[in-house]
Amino acid sequence: MDDQTRLELEAAAFRRLRDHLASRTDVQNIDMMNLAGFCRNCLSNWYQEAAEDRGLAMDKATARETVYGMPYDEWKAQHQTEASDAQKAAFERSRPDH
Numbered sequence: 001m002d003d004q005t006r007l008e009l010e011a012a013a014f015r016r017l018r019d020h021l022a023s024r025t026d027v028q029n030i031d032m033m034n035l036a037g038f039c040r041n042c043l044s045n046w047y048q049e050a051a052e053d054r055g056l057a058m059d060k061a062t063a064r065e066t067v068y069g070m071p072y073d074e075w076k077a078q079h080q081t082e083a084s085d086a087q088k089a090a091f092e093r094s095r096p097d098h
Helices: 003-023 029-036 040-053 060-068 072-079 085-094
Strands: none
Touching: 003 040, 003 060, 029 040, 029 085, 040 060, 060 072
């Protein structure tokens, strides 16, 4: 496989993951962190870092809007719920630095 095809496939997979996460607003970031070790915020951070690695200025808000499909504060107001004590405890247990 040539590099351009690989790049296009990786970009398509990213877009599909982004769109899938946008359609699953019932899945909270803390659940993703507890089960997979990453969440939408992580994905947006990686996106921002990739842009900066290529010399493109990108702020956190722009990166998050790319991943969330809307401004982050709007997404939180519409979809984020308060984490339960059990979710918070699982998050603390799952963090490798603790």
